[in-house]
Amino acid sequence: MNSRSSDQESHCSLANNFLLMNTVLSKINLLLLPVLCCFCLNLTAAIDTIRSSQSINDSGYIISKGSVFKLGFFSPENSTNRYLGIWYNNISVFTVIWVANREKPLKDSSGVLTISEDGNLVVLNGQAEILWTSNVSNSITNSSATLLDSGNLMLKADTTGLVAWESFQHPSDSFLPGMKLGTNLRKDQRVHLTSWKSPSDPSIGSFSLGNNLLNNKIPEGYVRNKGRPYWRSGPWNGQIFIGIPNLYPGYHSGFTLVDDKQEIVFETLTYLDVLRMSKTVLDSQGNLAQTYWNEEKEDWEVLWLAPKDKCDVYGTCDAFGSCDSLSSPICSCLGGFEPKIIKEWNRGNWTSGCVRRTPLQCERMNNSIEEGKPDGFLKLEMIKVPDFAEWSDVKKEDCQNKCLKNCSCVAYGYYTGIGCLSWSGKLIDLQQFSVGGSDIYIRLANLEFEEERNLRVIITITVTIGAIAIASTAFFFWRWMAKKKRAMESKSNESLLFDYLNDVKLQDLPIFNLEELATATNNFDMANKLGQGGFGPVYRRLCRASGQGLEEFMNEVTLITKLQHRNLVRLLGCCIEGEEKMLIYEYMPNKSLDAILFDPVHQKLLNWRKRFYIIEGICRGLLYLHRDSRLKIIHRDLKASNILLDQELNPKISDFGMVRIYGGNEDQVKTKRVVGTYGYMSPEYAIRGLFSEKSDIFSFGVLLLEIVSGRRNTSICDEEQYSGLAGLAWKLWKDDNIMALVDPTIWDPCFQIDISKCIHVGLLCVQELARDRPNVSTVISMLKSEILDLPTPKQPAFMERQIASNIELTQQGQIRFSICNVTTSTVSGR
Template sequence: MAIGYLSAVVVLTLLVIPDHCHAKDILTAGDSLPDGQTLISAGETFELGFFSPGRSTNRYVGIWYYNFSTRTVLWVANRQDPVRDESGRLGIADDGNLVVLDGNQNVLWSTGLPPLSSNSSSTTTVQLLENGNLMVNDSGGVARWESFENPTDTYLPGMRIGLDLRTNVNQLLRSWKSEDDPAAGNFSMGVDPRRSTQIFIWEGTGPGVPRWRSGRWNGQVFTGIVDMISTYLYGFRLSDFLQEQKMYFYYNANDSLHRYVLKWNGTVEHLIRQDDTGVWSRYWEAPTTECETYNKCGRYGSCSDENTPICSCLRGFVPAVAEEWKRGNWSSGCVRRRALLCESDGSGNQGEDDGFWKIERVKLPDSSDWDNNANDEDGCRTACSRNCSCRAFAYVDGIGCLAWGVDLVDIQIFSSGGNNMYLRLASSELDRTAKEQNKRSRPAATATVPFDLGNDDGNRKQQVTRSFHILDESKDKQCEELPVLSFESIITSTSNFSKANLLGVGGFGPVYKGILPGGQEVAVKRLSRNSGQGHDEFKNEIILIAQLQHRNLVRILGCCIQGEEKILVYEYMPNRSLDVILFDPKRKRLLDWNSRYNIIEGVARGLLYLHRDSRLRIIHRDLKASNILLDSEMSPKISDFGMARMFGTDEKETNTQRVVGTFGYMSPEYAMQGVFSVKSDVYSFGVLLLEIICGMKNSSFMHQKSSLNLLGYAWKSWNEDNVMEFVDPTIRDSCSLTQVSKCVNVGLLCVQDRANDRPTMSSVMVMLEGGAAAISQPRRPTFVADIGGDTESSTDKLIGISSNNSITQLIGR
């Protein structure tokens, strides 16, 4: 297909200029390279010209090794649109682009650069460098385009292709369609777009489905390539992606005669030319065995080329579909044989604690999370054991602590090398040695707090029952997820709900400080009898938050039901909720820029866990400053899951007849149509982020001069490159303009009107942690125009607004 946007006028220069001598490695404006002539790099290593691949008679412009046959083609220009005969020509068009023409002067391929003026284009040059890179340079010798950044199927020393962290554009190698056809084939190869430092081969169009995976980079080797040793690396390095904002791997061999090729059949080869014989030798290839095929044995299945059959279930797991497994169809994988104690409902399960089983020589599973707070294997084990959703962990030299909160996939057992992985299993699946190891490594209980409802192991109800007799044995079924405290113990701990212990009043009732036997401080939420919401929200919170464990989520420790009394007990947060400090003119000074930035990141991590990494997958639906609690170190914890909803892995969005939430934080599609998704929470997060920066509440903010609400003012300040005007004056001297600009940009991306325009929380985390401002241009928010200021002006549209502006039901007029 010819490129239509170049007109005949653009290439007129090429039509009238005859062939003449030209520099050996350079093509200048006015020159053209007809079929049959070539450019040769200065050191005579590479050659550029027209060629026909294999048995084909089509003609393509390519680069190959000089004095080698064209079977060593490294790059192809017009791979999708060949010249059908030998009338083709390569030259510089009068707009400065490098183009390939056929005999009828149709443009078959172009570098696609913005047009230059006639004066500038007349000084454009094209040069084939000694490293194999073809460069289009301007009059000052600065590269405007280069083949190294537009690869086909081959990776050469000096190339730096990879993932742009600012634009999320991933430069990929794309295989040939066949040995005789260099058109884009069915396989691509590149850096994992999830920023995991892994290399993938994908099959199919777009990114496709994974075919092969390298494993994470540990600073020396890829952990999933069993025979990759340091002497094999030839100077492989990972870019400083935090500084460069581009994640790529590069290597510098002693000479140029090394190449990686993604072949048309989906395998990648590393080829090296032997100096003594001049023959190209295959040094490494993947995938070469069935076990190297991505996730050959399904979830929780492991693959070993030394076994027959090659697939087996991990210890403690059995085939999900036994008949398929017997027939050699392992795609359905394996399922757990015995449930974990920490996942049980507590009824009749009095067994020992779950533990970890060590598996050696493992190609570690895909989709791991990195925990930078664990400094050794014991710390990694402790972090995983405290989180029931953690399926396995590994501590890898050069990387640190890796944990898996999702199903384990693409596991291979090597004959040598690999890493140790610790798989979480029910106690009955462990042998005596493993049990003893788990007991020795389990952190000791805190002796100074004899009544510790915060114990994270799955057996905490039994432990509390054995140690203290303050549980209500006649508990309601609703509270079976948690330790159940007697109402008398609650009365005692809060001094009969005295005003002196009142911490605040939320949408569902007051919250009191309590002190349990042994001195443990807790927060006691007493659901209001008049809220009309207590029963459903109480039950919802128990079901959800009791099973969630993350450092940025508040922990629920116990509950109490007696008559109409419904009480939840949480860990105590000494700095109370974010709104108490952030919106107080005097106390907000306690939150400098670093504290606010840490709160933003912490809330984002917690929300990402809810949306993607928890086994329940949850939409919070009421994220706001008053539901962010602060511990003694000002670390944030998301609270109040009474309005939260679970959603399935295949669900994109859902709707409700009962809209719940808070003025100023609700997304347009939710407030107007009752449609909610993870993007509803993203909108709320964006509002909260902007509030944290500005120090003002969205629902009550109105700029004096412009009459804009908070979101409109944020957009105006950012769009006019004046974000410091938007920043809370109390922190302007302590904040970084770069960080503030980035955060405001992220916040505005999150509050865009259309849900599809908003980023996911995983993208938000990448932007926040990436060290540079997000470059996406947000759209101006419009929905917020009518909900700023006095919320009472809209009460005719609502039924049941609580004292903190939480909406229990929204009905259109």
């Protein structure tokens, strides 16, 4: 009992003490609450700013107003040292753009950033030693430092608002939009980048980026390695640095130049908003990289890099040497110069450079040698102009004379936005570009030009004589071989032809001799020429230059003798004499459909009734080929130039040199030899060599649209928004404006339904997939209104796109096209 009582008393005592402590703490909290709230509100309202009464320890930080950048303490990769820096806040790759205590790192986490009594920003270690300071000489009262969304840390006096110091004026290795790299000639101050020693050591490295001013006027960017030039941009012409190829004005280059007329010149990175998160970095190896943040890849993407190869390194080929990264070796002497030490040059050591072969006129006069002719200038194009240029305020036409009058001038050039530049002494850091660059004129003794002219004449004469000799030999050899080959082929072909023609009953196919045909055509006079076909010019004459030969000739002779239809052209006979192989057709006084349809004057002869009559006739002829003849025949080259018109404008399908026959049970055949006319071939045939009767239906659909519109299919190809006549018709169909396709010469409201129906059928015929296209019998039923409810057409096959993608077949020479803008010729009667 005593023990339990003692425990109870103990618990009561603890409880009373706890209540007493809570009471005391509550009173203390009531007293401190206003102070703490005031402090918290201050931090909340100014997360981007540090004031005189505040400091940032190792774990603290401030963030810019838009949360773009963060300032705090960090350790580089593979290092335990601590530095105060600024880095991007919202990207996945930790990227530092500015470091304060580069030369005095913290060895532990005791670092503090604060504002000292004189108003400067300072970084202190645990022993309160100053490791870095903004070092403003004039004392600042009530100062504060704000981190901006540009990445700039600005120290201001709260009383006046004037900027006393900013990190953009003291950059590290990164050049950001809005930052200025400049030269203040009055104060002899330069703002430049300095590289890190290594990725794990941000102390000042060997490389720096700044600018020089030619004659204190023309800026030029330099990367230096321990003070020696390592890379050079070339002069600024007001828009770009002319020594950087592929650099474009404004947004593309990212650089502009500002001259405030107070002898201060700045280079400013000014990207558009699309590349707002961008920077140029000078890394520890001396590489200057222009980058932007790629959100999709979540990494920095390089836009431009220098030096990109050995030729970009300053003075690789030394004096009077030019570097070309596309040549081997990369170094060569300028015209009129030769290697100073040939042995070293041949070993790839170009440090000795080149020397002049022939002294200039001034040098000859000084050495009391005969004066001779005045010096001239050799023009070099697409060049990175050399270093140490001298600017002159003279006009373009006076620039050359100024150089010529100055004995020490060895080159000159005139550049828009810069003016006249000239060079004396050695020409250093020339580079040959494949694009971009500028012109420069190198001064040479006149003798160099005379030797060059003489050498050019000798080379020209030698090459000309050699070419004539080779051409003559080749020509006579070719004539001899061709004559021998023709003699052998003629004998063989005649034998084959007569054997072949024996199978088609010679009594049904008259054989004409060449003399009869010459008489009938007035010796093949041009006045009787009707056109140019796939077989050759005039009268169905198979010329030697034809792309078609014996196989096509035999094909046409054999097939057309077996085909009899009022809408197919009738063969009257043939001629086979020596190398001549001719087909004689019935005479078509109105030539071919394209000769009238696409002629601005004659197309008016074809009103809508006549055009529809021609459409029906073509369908009947096609139906005969596909279904009603003894053979199932695919024409493979149906087009307006292969539709002949007789006296009454009856259409007749012609040109059967490319037709193919296949068994009645076959729906589709594949061939390795694709022939036809560009724009009329179906996609499955052009790309995969698959042809069927649906291939002819596709060609008919294009032809039908041509007849309705009065326009060639190929006339639409140059319009970017369409891909052939089918593409235009499809666009107008979708826009419910199909009547805009119709030839104005045939437009009549009475025929609107029939015309619209023909366009509808045409679009059904040119659909992408063969199975979606109607067969010819269905087409006829549609045109005759036997089928009233026509299906909705699908998007047509745009052949220009598809055939262009068929690279492999084209390269192998498997695709053959006939001439698309010609008529099939016939022999005119005597």
